[in-house]
Amino acid sequence: MEPLVLKGLRVIDFSWVMAGPMATKMLGALGAEIIKIESTTRPEFASRGGWFSVINNNKKSCTINIRTEEGQNAIRQLVAQSDVVVENFSSRVLKKYGLTFDDLKIINPRLIYVSASGVGRTGPQADYLAYGTLLQSYSGRVNLVGTPNRYLEAMGISPAWTDPITAFWEVFAILGALQHRRRTGTGSYIDLSMLESTVALLPETLLRTALGGPMMPAGGDAEIGSAPSGCYRCRGDDSWIAISVRSDDEWHALCGRMGRVDLVGEAANSDAARRWRNRASLNSAVAQWTLTQDTRKIERELQSVGVPASRSRSINDLLVDQHLKQRAVFTSLPGGQRTIALPWADRDMWRGNLTPSPELGGDNDYVFGELLGYDREERERLVEEGVIQ
Structure with missing residues (x-):
């Protein structure tokens, strides 16, 4: 396949936690430029540990104080020369700062704006506060799997499957919106629901129940329709x-x-x-x-x-698995960090563009200087006044 098929695409990434960052990582792996908007005053942005590093490859980091008027203006200037905005704030945040889709499409009619939330931006539960683990319960998935469940407990229930599932739907929606824009010249607003992303993977169960079929007992590990x-x-210790x-x-x-x-x-x-x-x-x-x-x-x-x-293989088994090794599933980034490659490859075993996760604010000079045209004196003033954090 053609490497870096999204080269030239610029994405402004306000997202945090897991779903949005995973989606923008995948876009970056295909060549898109991802500018992650962060803040030194937010504790969730300060941590750059293993969890952060595996879902924030392929990105630049810019620290902007969104609460200031100049910070908001800087974001508008960025959006004017970008293609996609991704956010997962509560519905009140960007509305308060004049950074909603309706605000930004005025300055960029070709903008694709993805607004991800727990249950969607409309409906009686639109302000429902929830993370992926809670939405697994809302979606009925936990009821199907069973809780307490030692298998789920061994995995987390964080990793919350709702988050990566939502990330895949998010990329799918963005690629569709890009094709729509190519044909029509206009942008799109995408209201992405994490709840619906999870429910969408339960069609067989929903249909069977709606038709009066039996509910499967929770907690089983059998595949429906397969027996045995x-x-x-097996023989041996935990085999x-x-x-x-x-x-x-x-x-x-x-x-x-x-x-x-x-x-x-x-x-x-x-x-x-x-x-x-x-x-x-x-x-x-x-x-x-x-x-x-x-x-x-x-x-x-x-x-x-x-x-x-x-x-049933352990994580240690996977790290030395010869099949995975031959397919280059585990790869080294510049600097020596080991990570997991994307789960597909072309005939040349190219698995996408992967770069290390960014340092907090490490690309401020690029964003404010090269993209926005602020000279050094202006950038220093914005740092002193807390606009660049």
């Missing part, structure tokens, strides 16, 4: 393997490897629908077998006979 299916303990059987061929191969061809001939297991109804008994039989097996060995053997199976 689950994550089963597990995931197995999921859908087709008759997979079922016959699994029974052969288990030495339980007797199960194939039982009427209760004669097709996928019957196996699903009989899943408790089948899962029990598989679990008894895997307890005596080495997880690496049966992963290889089941895969070789066409049964979907994968051992």
Whole structure:
């Protein structure tokens, strides 16, 4: 693919926490120039640790006091020569400073403005205060997964899946708006809801429930419609393997490897629908077998006979995994920082543009000097007056 397909695109990034920064990181990986608007007085911007560094690659950092009139004017000048604005403030913040889409489209009619919020900018709950973890509950996802749940607790529930899911929808919407602008010459306003981003991934569950179908019990690890299916303990210390059987061929191969061809001939297991109804008994039989097996060995053997199976790997396992190593999943940035590459590659194994996360205010001279044309004396005055923080 053509590297840096978004080169020449400038994005003004007001976003913080995770969803917005992840989205702009992906845009930057495709060549867009990302200018992150920050403040030295906000504690969330002061931390530049590991969490910040992996979601804020490919960006420049500019510190502007948005509460000052000159700071607001500087932002307007930036927006006038930019393509996209991304923000996830509460609905009152940018309205108070005259930096809404309706304000800014006057100075830049081609502007694409993404306003991300918990539940959307309209509706009776428009001012609902929530982060991703809370919205997982609102969306019904936690009800499906189950809580308390030791598997979720082991992962966080932060990483809140709502945030990265929203980031992907955000990039998708921006790319669509860019195509619209290319055809019409006009910008767009995008009202992005984190709640709806999560609900959008539950269509099968919503449809089944709306049609009066049964609710699945919370907390299971089985794949709906697959039986046997689950994550089963193997021989050894905390060794597990995931197995999921859908087709008759997979079922016959699994029974052969288990030495339980007797199960194939039982009427209760004669097709996928019957196996699903009989899943408790089948899962029990598989679990008894895997307890005596080495997880690496049966992963290889089941895969070789066409049964979907994968051992549960630890993070340490991933770091030395030869498949991931060959595909250059883990990469080094300038300065030696190790990070995760983007999860796609072209035929030359190009995985996007990745640069280290920026120092707080590290690009102030570029933004105020080169882009806005302020001379050094003017920049020094703005620093003294707290406009440049």
